[in-house]
Amino acid sequence: MNHPDPVAVGTLLRHVLELLDGDVAKVYEEQGLPEYRPRFSPAVRTLLAEGPLSVRDLATATGVTHSAASQTAAQMARAGLVTHTPDPLDARRRLIALTPKAHALLPRIEAEWEATVAAMEELDAELSTPLAELLTEVTEAVTRRPFRERIAAAHRRRAGGPGRDRGAGGGPGVCARTVAQFPSACGVRTVAAWQTKTWGGLCAACAVWPP
DSSP states (O other), X not given: OOOOOTTOHHHHHHHHHHHHHHHHHHHHHHTTOTTOOTTHHHHHHHHHHHOSEEHHHHHHHHTOOHHHHHHHHHHHHHTTSEEEEEETTEEEEEEEEEOHXXXXXXXXXXXXXXXXXXXXXXXXXXXSSOHHHHHHHHHHHHHHSOHHHHHHHHHHHHTTSGGGSSOTTSSEEOOHIIIIIOTTTOOOOOEEHHXXXXXXXXXXXXXXXXX
């Protein structure tokens, strides 16, 4: 089996998710639930506990973005598992509720939940750190300091720190990559004129991009 480059963390995360979610989806299909997706489970559990919710409230309760919650609800509606109805207290909102079909499938769905939890506990026993704990730590860390900020700081360090933003060779210029290509990626807003000339309009950090 080919494994993703361990340095390509995003690819590795997607690969792990595909392996886990893919096998869970296969189990549902084998149990006669081909339209059910693993991503439905947090929404189903929340709607069971809370009753009908708006997309915004469902997103908050399940810890996903509004867009992700909306997409999941749309997929569940196509599978006949939820309905979208007007909120009697606010005509601008629509409420998502489980259908009779979803309630009828609950015994089978809940049995698979229990089996999946048990399988995850077995997998965690083989790992140095339980997967959910590690992912929670990652989430908290990038919430405290977004990854974008960490990348910008790394570029500044490669450029020699804040002192390299301006130089004695001339007046300040603006990094071409900052302006034209990746305005949120480059943390170096001004560069010395000699740097601009030497690296074709890029600051010292972006001149060696990618790192």
